[in-house]
Amino acid sequence: MTNPVIPPQLPAPLILADHPALDLLNTQMVVEGQRRDLLGTDADAALWLQQIGVGSATDVAGGDGHLLARLRKLRDSIEGLLAARRENRVADPAALNAFLLQAVPQLVWEGAGAPVLDRFRQGDAASQCLSRLAYAAAELLAEGDFNLVRKCESPDCSLMFYDRTKSHKRRWCSMALCGNRHKVAEFRKRRQGAVE
Numbered sequence: 270m271t272n273p274v275i276p277p278q279l280p281a282p283l284i285l286a287d288h289p290a291l292d293l294l295n296t297q298m299v300v301e302g303q304r305r306d307l308l309g310t311d312a313d314a315a316l317w318l319q320q321i322g323v324g325s326a327t328d329v330a331g332g333d334g335h336l337l338a339r340l341r342k343l344r345d346s347i348e349g350l351l352a353a354r355r356e357n358r359v360a361d362p363a364a365l366n367a368f369l370l371q372a373v374p375q376l377v378w379e380g381a382g383a384p385v386l387d388r389f390r391q392g393d394a395a396s397q398c399l400s401r402l403a404y405a406a407a408e409l410l411a412e413g414d415f416n417l418v419r420k421c422e423s424p425d426c427s428l429m430f431y432d433r434t435k436s437h438k439r440r441w442c443s444m445a446l447c448g449n450r451h452k453v454a455e456f457r458k459r460r461q462g463a464v465e
Contacts, residue, residue, distance in 0.1 A: 279305055280298075280307065283443070286428070286430040287429065289321045289402055289405045290406035290409050290417055291429045291431055293402060294351075295427075295429060296308050296317065296344065298427050299425065304427065309337075310330070311331040311334060311335070311336040311337050312326075314337045315329045315330040318398045318402075323398045323401045324394055324401075328394035328395075329398055343368055343399055343402060343403060345445060346362075347365065348404070349430075350410055351406075351410065354407055354410050354415055355418065362410075367404075371396050372390070372391060372396075372397070373390055374387065374388045375387050377390070409431075417431055418430075419440075421442035421447050422447070423447035423450065425447075426441075426442055428447075430442055
């Protein structure tokens, strides 16, 4: 009798890219040599949106898979456009623009006090969150310095980041993850070389 293969426990999505659109791309990562999606349910998607600061998980959680499907569609759109931008080639922004078209800036004036410009006014909280995220991606694609949009230098890592360090020499998704692994590997190499 063969033992059933137990899939690896997937980590929680990491918020370390210094840009929400790149953090969205990082919700897919290489785990044990395979690219895995770290968002598996609407609850995962809602919690992730809350963690990056674009909405409240309780306001956007659905349960019917609709939020997750929309977030994945947005992620796929951003991934394709980002790859094209990094490779300096033309791409079709129609899918991203569909998310942007859903948001309509409106002046909101409730009670006494000054009015507020709500740039992402929509009927439901989930659409507002996705529009905010789409807008951040559009800003990155149009105005970002793509010399600073990088992939982690670890060959085993697929995570992206926006290098906001003062010297612009960030190499790793995180020093605590890939940077530390690299330092330990280099130390072992040096130590082995000294022993031989």
